Amino acid sequence: MATKRTNLFLYLTLACFFGLVAIFIIDGYLGIYDTVYVTAGEYEEEIEPDFWLRHDRTWSTGVNWGEKVFFRYEVDNRQFSSYTADVDVSVWHGGEKVGDLVSQQVLISAFDKGQLEWTMDTTELLPTQPEQSYQYTVIIDRGEIERKIIVSLSPFLYPPKAVPVPPR
Amino acid sequence: MKLEFILFGFGVLLCLAGIGYLAAEYVKYLSEVGKLVCLLLTVGMFGFLGKYFEGLGW
Numbered sequence: 592m593a594t595k596r597t598n599l600f601l602y603l604t605l606a607c608f609f610g611l612v613a614i615f616i617i618d619g620y621l622g623i624y625d626t627v628y629v630t631a632g633e634y635e636e637e638i639e640p641d642f643w644l645r646h647d648r649t650w651s652t653g654v655n656w657g658e659k660v661f662f663r664y665e666v667d668n669r670q671f672s673s674y675t676a677d678v679d680v681s682v683w684h685g686g687e688k689v690g691d692l693v694s695q696q697v698l699i700s701a702f703d704k705g706q707l708e709w710t711m712d713t714t715e716l717l718p719t720q721p722e723q724s725y726q727y728t729v730i731i732d733r734g735e736i737e738r739k740i741i742v743s744l745s746p747f748l749y750p751p752k753a754v755p756v757p758p759r
Numbered sequence: 760m761k762l763e764f765i766l767f768g769f770g771v772l773l774c775l776a777g778i779g780y781l782a783a784e785y786v787k788y789l790s791e792v793g794k795l796v797c798l799l800l801t802v803g804m805f806g807f808l809g810k811y812f813e814g815l816g817w
Binding site: 596597600601603604607608610611612614615616618619620622624640641644 | 774777778781782784785786787788789790793796797800801803804807808810811814815
């Protein structure tokens with residue numbers, strides 16, 4: 592009887608252990624996870640999936656006027672079924688929509704990744720060089736999910752000058 | 760008997776290492792309910808393991 596009771600505790604321990612593993616796999620691993628790669632200037636910034644889980648965070652980056660910002664949006668479908676969603680990317684300023692960057696439907700098979708790329712040209716947002724900094728919000732809508740990235744557009748204060756060749 | 764203890768300890772350490780790895784990688788993606796259930800299961804696991812060793816006379 593004592594042996595049976597002792598073994599019962601062992602089985603309960605094992606049940607708790609496998610329950611933990613199952614929770615981590617089902618709740619932690621399975622699902623839809625998106626990663627955004629932003630290249631402004633020469634740096635590529637990676638916005639990991641868990642960034643958006645922390646209290647509605649907004650990512651910020653900066654770029655000089657005249658340059659382009661390259662975006663790569665990767666959706667990781669860790670489910671046993673395929674995933675379909677409409678992805679709409681738009682630019683906003685002061686609560687008003689400035690323009691659309693991408694509007695596309697993604698279809699990702701089970702345990703596969705889908706990718707979208709687009710470019711934001713600062714000269715299209717502001718045709719002439721500004722005298723002050725401006726902020727624009729890039730909003731990525733994927734179904735009910737919304738991601739916001741603030742892009743600070745700075746005036747290019749020191750344009751490159753041709754260096755005169757010294758006489759020989 | 761010694762070999763049995765060593766293998767038992769080795770197995771427990773490996774299991775804990777596996778749980779630790781899963782926790783380090785995926786705990787940030789868990790929901791609030793998932794985190795609470797994990798906490799309860801962890802407490803239960805160590806509690807029942809302690810009772811098991813107590814039953815063995817350790």
